[in-house]
Amino acid sequence: MMFTRSLALLARYALIASALLGFFAGRPAHAQYRGPISATAPTFSLDTPTAYENTPFTPPVEHMYQPWANLVKDLNRRGIGIVIDYTSESALALDGGNAGDAGYAHQIGVELDLDWSKLVGWRGFTTHAVAVNRAGHNMAADFGDRSLNGFQEIYGGGGNVGVHLVYVYGTQDLWGGRLQIAAGKMPVNIDFSASPLFCTFMNKSMCGNPKSLTRGDPGYxxxxxxxxxxxxxxxxxxxxxxxxxxxxVNPDLNTNRYDRTGFNFSTNRYTGIYVPVEFGLIPTFGPHNLVGHYKFGVAYDDANYADNYLDIYNNPAPLTRKPFRTDNGKTQIWVEGDQMLVRNGHGPLNGLYVMAGLVRNDPRTSAYLYQFYGALVDRGIFHSRPQDTFGIELSRTTASPDLVAAQRIDYALGRKLPGNTTYPQSHLTVLEVTYSFHVARGLSMQPDYQRIMRPNLQRNKPAIDAIGLKVHAVF
Incomplete structure (x- = not known):
């Protein structure tokens, strides 16, 4: 029944898309000036809609070692793309009740892209696979913060894992590139609510995607x-x-209950279907091709989840002590955009971008209601250093009012609050200022400052100031 409803919903969106295609049939498609490509997380640039040509065959990265770079270019011409990179993120707390606390985390990534038109003549078909090694320590946990905040985003996804299969999927271009179909084992965030600009920053609340989407619904x-x-x-x-x-939908993804390595291909822990839809515009303005990306998305998850407040008789569960009722389905909405205001050079990232967004979750069954964010990203602000990048972002996430209402009752009655919460939650604010130095070919070093206000969304926790360093190397 759940799967049938999801197929019907997708069919409705397909009819809308077909009508749009019919309306614009016959209008020529032109190459679009390419938008931002992530300089420090190449795998996030794969499926992000930044140009008419859809998913690039392989990320356009800069390699540290020229002999290897020459070999990779030769392999690219033959239809084989390889990226091997290393990212480390270190953080040191300056205050917050735990001054001097520090954390280190890293990721070693290996990416393999195959262009089957060059390999066997299968036109328009490419495959993509990524595996990573992750290790280290999440400093946010030392402060009792298990929310979407994280000083080192690279630690997430199960923590210490020797080899983790991130994804393996294929894309097929049809109708001269007007339609692309992707299928396989893949994350949602490389397609929906995606921007390579997000990983200008080191805090987990932004890098990759606004994390209230992920923490608000396991289907994302x-x-x-x-x-x-x-x-x-x-x-x-x-x-x-x-x-x-x-x-x-797998609520146990990246956990020991299912599999932390990514190599479990069974569906025995799946609970439903997640159906996202996104509409996007990519305009360019003026003779300098000031590119922008604007998107509106909505998603429906047809799985069942426990209500945050009501019991099986629709009364406050913290008062009745009856089991929480089960609600069917969740809805998520996001409205996001970025716009280049000033161009600093010819590269796709060389300019000043302003970006902002809003995410809304279902307050009945999600821990978070809203996330708002705004940021400035400027690459090439100094003409003598065209590949340096400056960024400043501010993000606020609010707790679900239904969840807070339940927490207030438990707190007033002197009960231990569920999860890792010690006080009724409210909101979390993250301020981050960062600057990435292009040190050498394929190597960047990024000093970082973060201020976390109301860690774990709790008013009784002091703000945390932390400094950090991100190192990214593409071999």
Whole structure:
């Protein structure tokens, strides 16, 4: 029944997309000036809709060692793309009741992309696979913060894992690139509510995607977790796309209850279907091609979840002590955009971008209601250092009012609050200022400052100031 409803919903969106295609049929498609490509997390640039040509065959990265770079270029011409990179993120707390606390985490990633048109003549078909090694320590846990905040985003996805399969999927271009179909084992966040600009920053609340989506609904699987899924992206006209997908919902993704390595291909822990739909515009302005990315998305998860407040008789569960009722389905909404205001050079990232967004979750069954964010990202602000990047972002996430109401009752009655909460939650604010130095070919070092206000969304926790360092190397 749940799967039938999801198919019907997807069919409705497909009809809308077909109508759009018919309306714009015959209008020429032109190459779009390419938008931002992540300089420090190449795997996040794969499926992000930044240009008409859809998913690039392999990320355009800069390698540290020229002989290896020459070999990779030769392999690219033959249809084989390889990226090997290392990212480390270190943080040191300056205050917050635990001054001097420190944490280190790293990721070693290996990416393999295959262009089957060059390998065997299968036109328009490419495959992508990524595996990572992750290790280290999440400093946020030392402060009792298990919310979407994290000083080192690279630690997430199950923590210490020797080899973790992130994804393996294929894409097929049709109708001259107007339609692309992706299918395989893949995260949601490489397609929906995605921007390579997010990983300008080191805090987990932003890098990869606004984390209230992931923490608000397990159906929104995020890198390095993945589930079976498929995605359809249609370009009805130049600079406009609509995409929809179907993904399995696995609430135990990246846990020992299912599999922390990513190599479990069973569906025995799946509980439903996640159906995201996104409409996007990619305009460019003026003679300097000031590119922007604007998107509106909505998603429905047809799985069952426990209510945050009501019991099985629709009364306050913290008062009656009856089991929480089960609610069917969750809805998520996101409205996001970025716009280049000033161009500093010819590269796709060389300019000043302003970005902002809003995410809304279902307050009945999600821990969070809203996340708002705004940021400035500027690459090449100094002409003598065109590949340096400056960023400043501010993000606020609010707790579900239903969850807070239940917490207030338990707290007033002197009970221990569920999870890791010690006080009724309210909101979390993250301020981050960062600057990435391009040190050498394929190597960047990024000093970072973060201020976390109300850690774990709790008013009784002092603000935390921390400094950090991110190192990224592409071999």
């Amino acid at each position: 699987g995020t890198y390095p977790g993945s589930t079976y899924g498929t995605r359809f992206r249609l370009w009805p006209m130049h600079g406009m796309y609509v995409q929809a997908g179907l993904y399995g």
